[in-house]
Amino acid sequence: MADVITASGLVKRYGEKAALDGLDLTVPEGTILAMLGPNGAGKTTTVRILTTLLEPDEGTATVAGVDVRKDPSGVRALIGLSGQYAAVDEYLTGYENLDMIGRLYKLGRKQSKARARELLERFDLADAGDRVAKGYSGGMRRRLDLAGALVAQPPVLFLDEPTTGLDPRSRSGMWDVIRELVAQGTTLLLTTQYLEEADRLADDIVVVDRGRIIAQGTADSLKSQVGGERIELVVEHADQLDQARGVLAGVAVGEVAVDEHTRRLTAPVTGGGKALQEALRQLDAVGVTALDVGLRRPTLDDVFLSLTGHAAEDGEDGTDSPAPTTKAGQQ
Amino acid sequence: MTATLQPSAPAPVAAQRPSNPVVSALGDGVVIAKRNVIKIKRVPELLVFTLLSPIMFILLFAYVFGSAIPIEGINYREFLVGGIFAQTVIFGATITGAGLAEDVQKGIMDRFRSLPMSRAAVLFGRTASDVIINVITLVIMALTGLAVGWRIREGLLKALLGFAIILLFAYAISWVMAWIGLLVPSPEVVNNASFMFIFPATFIANTFVPTDGFPSALRFVANWNPVSSVTQAGREYFGNTGLPVPDVWALQHPVAYTLIWTVLILLVFVPLSVRQFKVAASR
Numbered sequence: 001m002a003d004v005i006t007a008s009g010l011v012k013r014y015g016e017k018a019a020l021d022g023l024d025l026t027v028p029e030g031t032i033l034a035m036l037g038p039n040g041a042g043k044t045t046t047v048r049i050l051t052t053l054l055e056p057d058e059g060t061a062t063v064a065g066v067d068v069r070k071d072p073s074g075v076r077a078l079i080g081l082s083g084q085y086a087a088v089d090e091y092l093t094g095y096e097n098l099d100m101i102g103r104l105y106k107l108g109r110k111q112s113k114a115r116a117r118e119l120l121e122r123f124d125l126a127d128a129g130d131r132v133a134k135g136y137s138g139g140m141r142r143r144l145d146l147a148g149a150l151v152a153q154p155p156v157l158f159l160d161e162p163t164t165g166l167d168p169r170s171r172s173g174m175w176d177v178i179r180e181l182v183a184q185g186t187t188l189l190l191t192t193q194y195l196e197e198a199d200r201l202a203d204d205i206v207v208v209d210r211g212r213i214i215a216q217g218t219a220d221s222l223k224s225q226v227g228g229e230r231i232e233l234v235v236e237h238a239d240q241l242d243q244a245r246g247v248l249a250g251v252a253v254g255e256v257a258v259d260e261h262t263r264r265l266t267a268p269v270t271g272g273g274k275a276l277q278e279a280l281r282q283l284d285a286v287g288v289t290a291l292d293v294g295l296r297r298p299t300l301d302d303v304f305l306s307l308t309g310h311a312a313e314d315g316e317d318g319t320d321s322p323a324p325t326t327k328a329g330q331q
Numbered sequence: 332m333t334a335t336l337q338p339s340a341p342a343p344v345a346a347q348r349p350s351n352p353v354v355s356a357l358g359d360g361v362v363i364a365k366r367n368v369i370k371i372k373r374v375p376e377l378l379v380f381t382l383l384s385p386i387m388f389i390l391l392f393a394y395v396f397g398s399a400i401p402i403e404g405i406n407y408r409e410f411l412v413g414g415i416f417a418q419t420v421i422f423g424a425t426i427t428g429a430g431l432a433e434d435v436q437k438g439i440m441d442r443f444r445s446l447p448m449s450r451a452a453v454l455f456g457r458t459a460s461d462v463i464i465n466v467i468t469l470v471i472m473a474l475t476g477l478a479v480g481w482r483i484r485e486g487l488l489k490a491l492l493g494f495a496i497i498l499l500f501a502y503a504i505s506w507v508m509a510w511i512g513l514l515v516p517s518p519e520v521v522n523n524a525s526f527m528f529i530f531p532a533t534f535i536a537n538t539f540v541p542t543d544g545f546p547s548a549l550r551f552v553a554n555w556n557p558v559s560s561v562t563q564a565g566r567e568y569f570g571n572t573g574l575p576v577p578d579v580w581a582l583q584h585p586v587a588y589t590l591i592w593t594v595l596i597l598l599v600f601v602p603l604s605v606r607q608f609k610v611a612a613s614r
Contacts (some may be wrong), residue, residue, distance in 0.1 A: 106355065
C-alpha cells in the first residue's frame, strides 16, 4: 500500500518554543492513524501543516503525493478537514452550510444541493437541516462540521479531536461514521486525547509529546508497553492483604503489587471481565471482603507515564502531578 | 445513519478545477457575499442598530446641536445630512473587520482556507456584501434626512453620483477594516480599535460644522482630511451648497481628491489584507 500522508522532520517554532520538533509520520492508503497526546503536544500544529493552513519552518510533507509547500492548492483539492472547534456558520442553516461548501468546491448548483441533502440525511441532521445552526447541540455541530469535510468526497481526511467535548452517545455515533468512511477507502489522520478512541478506531497509533513522536504501534502493542489491564482491589482489613495477594496471584499474568498503606492490590490480568469474575469468586470463597474492586484499563496517563516519565499534563512540568497509585505500587 | 455514499470515491469531485481562475474567484466571491447577506437577514438586530444609530445622529444633531449652530447661507440640517452620510458609511466599514475577526475566531476561516477556493474571494465577498449594507443604510438615512429638511437640488442623477462616491470611499475604508479585522484577535477589539480611529477621522472634518472656526492646526488637518472631501463631494452633487468652500485644493476639487485617496487606500490595503488573510490563524 502506498503512503498517502507522509511527514518528515517537521519543525514549527513559536518564538523559543518548538511546537513541532522533528516530527515524522506516514499513513498508508485506506488506514487510520491516530495521533495521541495531551494538549500542546503538537497534534493540531501537525494537522494544520498537513492541511496547508500553516507552513512548517523545516521538513517536508506530502498528501497523496502532492507536496504541501509546493502545491498547497493541489492538496486542498484532495483533503477534507474537520477541526477541533466545529467550523460551522451559526447564522446559516445546516443545509446552507453544506451547500456553501459544495459551491466553493465548485460542485455545481444541482450537485451541491443534492450532496448537502444526502449528507444531512447520513449524519442524522435531516430534520434539523433547515434550522439555523445556532440552535444546534455540540454533537450536531460536530456532525455538521464533519459532513462539511466530506462534501467533495475527499480521499484524505483530517479530523482534529473529533469527539473532544462530546457526550458518550454522540461520541460513539461519531466513531461509527468514521469507521464507515474508512471502510469506503478513505485515508484518515485523526488526533485525540483518548487512548480508548485511538484504540477503537485506529490501525496505527503514534504517541506525540512535545512535538515529537515518542512511540508508535498498534493499540495492543502500546497497551502491552504500559502493562495492559489490571484488577485493582482495596481490602477492608490490612490482615486480609496476604490472602488477597494469594488469590490474585492465581489469576494475574504478572507480579501482584501491594500498597499496604492504602490496602490496595494491583494485579495485571488478561481476559478482562472473566478474570475479574474469577478473582471475585475466589476472594469470596476465602472470605476476603473487598471495599472497592475494579478492572482498570491503561489510560493516556499511564501511557505517558510509562513512555515519558511525566504525566500527560498540558504544561511543561507534568512530573510533579500525583502518579496513579497503581504505578507506585508496581515499582 | 445509513450509508448512501458510493463505496469509495476514487476521483474526488473537487479535482475538476475550473479552467479560468478569474471566473472561479468571482464565483467564490458571490458565494461568500451571499452567505453574508443571509446573515443580515438572520440577525436583523445588527441591521436595526446599524440603521438606528444614523437616524439617531441625524435627529440629535439636527435638533440638539442644530438649534445652537447657526450657519450663513444654508439651513444647518441640509448641511448636516451629507456629513452624516459620510460618517455613517465609514462607521459601517467596521462591520467588515468585525465580521472577518469573528470568522477567524470561530474557525470558519480555517474551513475556507482548507478549501480549493480563491483566497481573495473571502475578502472580496465580504467587502462586497458590506456595500449592500451601506446601500440600505443610505436609503434609510436619505429618507430620514428628507423628513428633517435635507433636499436634493441638482437632480436625481447627480444625487446618485453623490451616493456613489460616498459608497466608493466607504468601500476603500472597508479594506482598511478588513486588514485590522484579520490582524487583531477578536471582533470586540476591532470595534474598539476602529472607534479610536474613526471618531477623530470623522469629527475633525467638515462633517458636522464648517471648518473655518477650527484652530489653525486642526483646520489644516480637517481641510485635507478625505472625509471632508467626500462630504464636500456629496454636498455638491446633492446641491447642498451655499457656504464658501475653504481655499484648499482638496476641497476645491473634492471628487478628484476623494478618488485619489480611494485608489491609494485600495492599492495599499487590498494586498495587505490578502497577505494577512493567508497568515491569520484562529489559534
